[in-house]
Amino acid sequence: MAVRKPPTERQRRLGAELRKMREHVGLSLTEAAALHGTDRTTVSNIEAGRFGVSADRVRVWAANYSCPDAAYIDALSAMAKERRAPSANWWDSYRDKLAVTALDLAEMEHHASALRGAQITHLPGLLQHEEYARAVFQEAVPPLTTEALESRVAFRMRRCGVLDRPGAPACTFLIHEAALCMRFGEERMIKSQLDHLLNQSDRENVTIRVMPFAAGGFPSAGSSTLYVYGPVPQLDAVQLDIPTGSAFLSAETHLTNYRLVLDRMEQRCLGPDRSRDFIREVMQDL
Template identity: 75%
Template sequence: MPVRKPPTERQRRLGAELRKMRERLGLSLTEAAAMHGTDRTTVSNIESGRFGVSADRVRVWAANYSCPDRDYVDALVEIARERRSAWAGWWDDYRETLAVGNLDLAEMEHHAVGFRAVQLAHMPGLLQHEDYARAVFEEAVPPLTPGDLERKVAFRVRRGTILDRAEPPKCTYLIHEAALRMRFGGRDVTKTQLDHLLKQSDRENVTIRVLPFVAGGVPSAGHSTLYAYGPVGQLDTVQSDTPAGPRFLHSETHLANYRAVLDRVEQRSLDPVSSRDFIRDVARQL
């Protein structure tokens, strides 16, 4: 019997959404199991993402829970179909060599319809030039082996190819002046990265806004934040970086709080045209 792969963050999310439906009705696991004609353990395992669930079962459970949002249910059905299909994302090629959190991040980016992010110390991952990405990973503690270093660089660069799709995600990046001036790799690499950032800002789907030092403090200044928009609002996800790897949040409270944070940061940022001029000024000062 083949070894069962551990559930991905996206698969766990499907189970979590089914759990939210149940909890909104105030049903216990036992009551839900009786409603669905199954047992309590099966419901628990599906909600935790340990067991897969068919598209048909998702529709039946959603109907049993009286979920009125057809678009939301359709989006959940698509996630269920993914798990049972033979297709695996390109990131699965790295499953034995990179941390699972990195794969979950690439999968989330692949399926998102848009992003809004605050970057305080690094350039956005999807907008990093290869040389800049290498310089960032060279600061890893403990140091990476040459093979691991190049593998991480290749993975990060490949993540950025989603911007080349026929229908790429719409992205807004709020980048602090500190990130623009942080010289990873030295002057030449930083200059190349700033030039690359300006080229990326020419894309119709990419908006870059700079938060200058003079704007003062900002909420959530201790870490960078990525807000990924799902096909429906209920499937939005917040991803933040931690020393232990990516952290994914999707409760209604978390989503609302992070939208408020991003709104406040964006209000203090320069407009896109002024931001491009600001980046050019920083590049000229190098």
């Protein structure tokens, strides 16, 4: 018997949204199962993301729960269709090479309608060139094997492709001056990376804003944050960098708080044009 793959973050999120829909109308698992004509275990497994669910079933369950939000239901139905074509995405080829959370992040970026991130000590992964990414991964503890290192670099470069895909998300990158000054690799490579950053800022879908040291303190100064905008606000998500990979948050309170965090940080950043000038000044000082 084939081993069942663990659910992805998006699959877990779909199940969690169905659970929230059920709880909103005050139904127990047993009552919901009776309403859907199935059993309690099936409902529980679908809500946990362990079992797939068809788009048609999502619509039937939403109707049974009297959910009035058509755009929300459409977005959930689209998520359900994704599971019907396993291993159809480029990141699946890395499933046995990288942590599951890395694949989850690539999947979330791929389906995002917009992205807004704050980076404190590293430049944003989607704006890194190959040499810089390699220098960052060379600092991993414990040290990576050559094969593992190259897999991570290749994966990060593939992730950057989200900026080129049709309907690419609008991206706002808030970058602290510390990330611009952090020396990963040789001076020549750092200058090349900063030049790459400037080139990326010319994209219509990319906005880079720098927060200088002179701006003072700001919320969540100790961690990098990525806010992923879904097709509807209910499906937004937050990704946080942690030592073991990524943590994903989707509770309404978390989403509200991190929007406020990024709003406050963005208010203290330089504008896009001044940010490009600032990056050039950092390059000249190297």
